[in-house]
Amino acid sequence: MEKGxxxxxxPFLRWSLAACTLAGATAVxxxxxxxxxxxxxxxxxxxxxxxxxxxxxxxxxxxxxxxLIQVYHPRANCSRYVIEDTPDAVTVxxxxxxxxxxxxxxxxxxxxxxxxxxQGIAEGKPFSQAIEARRAGGC
Numbered sequence: 187m188e189k190g191x192x193x194x195x196x197p198f199l200r201w202s203l204a205a206c207t208l209a210g211a212t213a214v215x216x217x218x219x220x221x222x223x224x225x226x227x228x229x230x231x232x233x234x235x236x237x238x239x240x241x242x243x244x245x246x247x248x249x250x251x252x253x254l255i256q257v258y259h260p261r262a263n264c265s266r267y268v269i270e271d272t273p274d275a276v277t278v279x280x281x282x283x284x285x286x287x288x289x290x291x292x293x294x295x296x297x298x299x300x301x302x303x304x305q306g307i308a309e310g311k312p313f314s315q316a317i318e319a320r321r322a323g324g325c
Contacts, residue, residue: 221268221276224251226297230324237301237316247325254300254319255290256280258308286310 227248234244234257246253246260255278256264262282270277270291277291288306295301298321305314 221252221271221278223271223273223276223294224254224292227251227254227294227300228297228321231322232319233322234302234317234319237318243317245322248321249325254292254302256282256288257290257302257304257315257317258288258306258313259285262286288313 229249229251230247232246232248232254233242234246235242244257248254253260255266255276256262259280259282262285264280264282264285264287266278266280268276268278269289275291275293277289279287279289281287286307286309288304288308290302290304293301300319302317302319303315304317306312
């Protein structure tokens, strides 16, 4: 390449290298979602009712409210993908190898009352349910 033409490209190359270096220095690694709304829920005994009905479907002892994500897969070892993580709501898709999968949205009304919408496949059968979960007392 001729000496004059090299001078034209050199500043461009230097600028490009500097821009790449700066971009690399300012990149921030992605952080895992915190699901902090669930951490604010009170621990204890929670009653789950189908929304609009009086009968209790299930009573569970909640130490970690993340348990409410997998109502239909309580003991399954599942991978989770967080779709929404806001101060008042979370939505999580989960997959449980050999047991099924689900998608659950939990909306907090208070730290003792949440609305759960869950659907998926459990034991080879589809499920879809709107649940109101309310803290009932200690475990």
